[in-house]
Amino acid sequence: MATDQGTLAGMLARAKMVLDNADSSDEIKKMMKPYGYDEQRLKEGRELLKKVQSLQHEKENEYGRQYQATQALAQARDQANKVYMRLVKIARVALKDNMAAMMKLGLFSSRKASYSGWLAQAKLFYGNLLTDDAAMATMARFGVSGDALKEGQALLDKVEHAYSEQKKEMSEAQQATADRDQAIDALNDWLSDFIAIARIALEERPQLLEQLGVKA
Secondary structure (H helix, E strand, O other): OOOOHHHHHHHHHHHHHHHHHHHHOHHHHHHHHHHOOOHHHHHHHHHHHHHHHHHHHHHHHHHHHHHHHHHHHHHHHHHHHHHHHHHHHHHHHHOOOOHHHHHHOOOOOOOOOOHHHHHHHHHHHHHHHHOOHHHHHHHHOOOOOHHHHHHHHHHHHHHHHHHHHHHHHHHHHHHHHHHHHHHHHHHHHHHHHHHHHHHHHOOOOHHHHHHOOOOO
């Protein structure tokens, strides 16, 4: 189920009001008891309410962590891409007469925008360049050392780690939402049954129904 913040807040407030008023009225408890709503049954409703509140808090925390992970990924990719693109530009100048190296490093292709495409191109560039001694020697003449290339390659590892973290947090946030929604359904079912029975049990006492927020 999908529950926006306003709807959820209203539903929880109503559930709390019903439970609080039922708890505080000996008359309501006395008249509901013959229909199965004894102290234990009311406790079940309170526990369901607490569960929804707890899971809603957990959901908010999970989405906060997902947002942080998304920001971390964006920062890691931005840092890696700046280094990578600077090296690509240098390589296109340094290796312009080495067609084989240009092809092997994917320098004739436009840079892909998607994460998977970008990562594949960057890995190809670093991996093939670092294993081509001749191309490495040429790059060194333009101020690019092997260590600089390895540092750039290491930045890709950081991006992949950040990506994995983001996916994990997304999965946990989705699960937290599903758990919360399941708890909401359970609370709504309990509340719906309670109100339906209250209409029967308190039919002759409309003022007690009003205490539960139920119109006679």
